[in-house]
Amino acid sequence: MDRPELPLPQLHAFVVLAEELHFGRAAARLGIAQPPLSQQIRRLEDKVGYALFNRDPGRVDLTAAGRELLPAARQAIIYLAQGLTAARDVGSGRVGHLRIGFAASLALTILPSLLRTFREQFPVVSLDIQEMTTTPQLAALRDRTIDIGLLREPPANDAELAFETVLTEPFVAVLPASHSIAAQRTVRVEQLAHCPFVLLPRAVGPALYDQIAAVCTAAGFTPQVAQHAVEWQTVCALVGTGLGVSLAPESIRRIRLKGVAFRRIEPDAVRTRVAVAWRKNDPNPLIPRIVGALEDSPSDSPRLRRR
Template sequence: MEQRPELPLPQLYAFTVLAEELHFGHAAARLGIAQPPLSQQIRRLEEKVGHPLFHREPGGITLTAAGRELLPAAQRVLTELADGLAAARAVGSGETGRLRIGFSASLALTVLPGLLHTFRERYPGVHLDIREMTTAPQLAALHDRSIDLGLLREPPDTDTELRFRTVLSEPIVAVLPSGHPLASQRTVRVAQLADSPFVLLPRAAGPQLYDRITGLCTAAGFTPRIGQHAVEWQTVCALVEAGLGVTLAPASIRRIRLKGVAFRRIGPGTARTRVAVAWRQHDRNPLVAHLLAAVSRSHHDHPTTG
């Protein structure tokens, strides 16, 4: 059976102050009370302990052996309680705690570093748990509460349990081996890619982006012939460099520096892909609200990229 604490905190606090001052008048003044109530608090505490805690003598007071034994424990309890209250207030206000963020790998090349830097500057006490995952796993992780927020591409329109806020809109570009005949052009029409095999992320990794890319091909009059799949854009570009195909990708992929890869604008017009932050609709975690505020600041500074 769990043992309930016997000593009220006000009595412990009065005891520690008197033990430090060893003077009823000074201790009462420090506590902001009169001497009689202080004497009553100490007397009640001594009754619970079963032994005197102070020697009361004409020249002053000193701690008894029981008092000397109780003092460090009382000080420890009061310190731990104060620390616990401070920690609870910090977590409740979103100043500390743990925030789990999923992100698509390509966003490490664009919005993620600046966003995390902005957040860490304001909330250095928060532990950030950053997890690299594609869009579909992020959506699943948000639903099963294994992450708190996601940074993903082409959010779905039909998910009513999650909310989405656009962070970035960027063009889609053609990614070609540097020796490809079309690499000599500044702009490539999607229809010109019809005869080349494609390297794409599997649809299961991000259905909306996959459909966006294949939809551009369909609109240009052909169905892309998928030669290879790769889960990460870094791998996609490496396979393009190896001559295994071409692809259409977010413009931020240009920051993956591979000598054997050419990135070209597509035309006519400009197809774009949307990056969004995602979170559970009714999540009241203050850390989520803080990160969304940081997203808003970043979006205000850099609403789009070309």
């Protein structure tokens, strides 16, 4: 396909003159003098190879060639204006596409308010929300299959990824409702020493797994894991069947399952971090926008601390 050699100023001048059919009015509308307008039209006619206007004394009309060119010239100007607007919108982060990975438990905390806040601020941005645990999120960020991750316990000193803590929360004990210590309002961690545990596999969230193990170690025992489950809802369901107990981020208590009790623990000094993650130096202008939306979105629990 041959590259067109019709400069935009000449096309614009042509369209305005075709609408006014008067050099003086067209020049005034363009904000230029009449001689430069005449020169623009002459240059365009030279490129076309045919006259575009009949110039009779006191009268200007389009030629057949001019009538043929006019719709295409108008469309070219419209397409360019639309393209410029679209480019500016994407460049500014007002529109575009954003792929977000999130840990399932965050659907119980910051995800709903984040999405509401972001949708209010950027209603035409397309969002692709994918549920995944921490380790798959880190891999997806490095593979560029997601743009933003919302995860627990991010790794330290990552060469490729940036992290910002947006929320912290304490741990709670997850117990069968029929368990004797479920009658207590607060459970001391050492009371769980002889109980089998149901936990997420370490591979899906090593830092969180190690943090739970450290809480138990500080209480003088190593948790004996009887069963693994990839999602916290499954962990709670298995606890409810009597397969064991667990320690979980406090937001997990919002999973309301029959036969499951959630209790505060003592000591409760350890808090798990929720972080937003993204690729360092990623040029996507939507990334700082969603990080800002995270800062603006509220936490609805006094035990969940922002940053």
